[in-house]
Amino acid sequence: xxxxxxxxxxxxxxxxxxxxxxxxxxxxxxxxxxxxxxxxxxxxxxxxxxxxxxxxxxxxxxxxxxxxxxxxxxxxxxxxxxxxxxxxxxxxxxxxxxxxxxxxxxxxxxxxxxxxx
Amino acid sequence: xxxxxxxxxxxxxxxxxxxxxxxxxxxxxxxxxxxxxxxxxxxxxxxxxxxxxxxxxxxxxxxxxxxxxxxxxxxxxxxxxxxxxxxxxxxxxxxxxxxxxxxxxxx
Numbered sequence: 001x002x003x004x005x006x007x008x009x010x011x012x013x014x015x016x017x018x019x020x021x022x023x024x025x026x027x028x029x030x031x032x033x034x035x036x037x038x039x040x041x042x043x044x045x046x047x048x049x050x051x052x053x054x055x056x057x058x059x060x061x062x063x064x065x066x067x068x069x070x071x072x073x074x075x076x077x078x079x080x081x082x083x084x085x086x087x088x089x090x091x092x093x094x095x096x097x098x099x100x101x102x103x104x105x106x107x108x109x110x111x112x113x114x115x116x117x
Numbered sequence: 118x119x120x121x122x123x124x125x126x127x128x129x130x131x132x133x134x135x136x137x138x139x140x141x142x143x144x145x146x147x148x149x150x151x152x153x154x155x156x157x158x159x160x161x162x163x164x165x166x167x168x169x170x171x172x173x174x175x176x177x178x179x180x181x182x183x184x185x186x187x188x189x190x191x192x193x194x195x196x197x198x199x200x201x202x203x204x205x206x207x208x209x210x211x212x213x214x215x216x217x218x219x220x221x222x223x224x
Contacts, residue, residue, distance in 0.1 A: 035213075045153075045161065045204055045215040058211050061118075094160055103151040103208060105172065107160035 002026040004095045004108035012089075012115050018082040022095030022108060029053050029071060033098035034078045036069060038091040039110070046091075050098060051078065085115045119143050119207050123216035129224040136192040138219045140205035145185045149209035152181055152190045155218075156201045164203075165190065195221070 008020035022034070035050035049059035051069045059067050068081045078095060093113055097106040120143040130136050140150070150168050153161040163172045165181035168188060178193040192199055200223055205216040 044217045045206075047213040047215070050213075060212055096160075101167070102170075102172070103163050103166040103206070104153070104161070105163050107162075110160055 002097060002106045004097065004106060006093060006095045006108045006111040008093075008111060008113070010112055010114060012085055012113060013117050014086055014115055015084055018080070018085050018089060018113055018115070020080040020093055020095075020111060020113070022078040022080075024076045024078070024097075029073060029076050029078065033100065034069075034071065035096045035098050035104060036078075036080045037094045037096055037104070037107075039094070040091045048080065048082075048093075087115050089113070090115045118212055119146060119210050119214055121205055121207055121214050121216040123203075123205055123219050125219060126217065127220040127222060129222045130195050131224045132195055132197055134195045134224075136195050136199075136221060138190045138203055138205075138221075140183075140188045140190070140216050142186045142188075142207055146207040146209035147185075149207055150181075150183065150188050151206045151208065152179075153204045153206060153215075154199075154201045155204065161204060192221075 003025045005023045012018045030053040033050050036048040049069050051057045066083045070079045092110040094110045095108040096104045099105045122141045148167050152165040155161040164175050169181040180191045182189050202218045202220045204218050
């Protein structure tokens with residue numbers, strides 16, 4: 001059974017960097033795409049971006065200048081860095097697996113990040 | 118960006134009702150249309166991919182249909198565990214986008 005577990009600080013100060021890690025267990029991160037998706041409290045879902053196991057990335061244009069998604073195959077982990085955060089970046093951040101031709105078929109439980117001084 | 122618009126935003130229904138949720142894309146998304154279910158405090162769950170393919174383990178009362186820009190999720194007989202928020206999502210363009218969600222509530 002594939003499991004994804006996000007981790008990282010729950011509170012980040014404005015203008016600082018949000019850094020999250022997603023540990024994948026139960027399967028290799030090879031042969032899949034991996035995505036970060038966020039959801040502000042009480043609101044809808046927004047794709048931040050995604051990465052292939054080989055490291056190719058695609059980012060939401062609205063976040064592209066601030067976001068980096070990377071993969072560490074040796075640790076079976078995916079990471080998210082979002083710089084210069086504001087209160088608008090406060091959200092539940094999900095790590096998710098994307099199966100080609102299918103969709104986002106596995107999700108982490110999500111980690112809540114609040115941007116506040 | 119491809120905009121995804123769902124209707125209605127919310128609906129009230131009773132157990133056993135047939136429920137229909139629509140999703141309209143601002144341009145054709147070909148076959149790249151998925152549906153997700155999200156319950157409070159939980160991550161979304163993939164229900165249907167490729168317009169009409171049922172994800173493994175999803176009950177057959179869920180059905181997806183449509184083409185091009187107009188899509189529908191139908192629940193043939195609403196069950197208590199189906200009260201949730203449903204999202205459509207397109208993966209046709211490089212930037213994946215979701216609809217705003219449809220909340221299905223108990224009447």
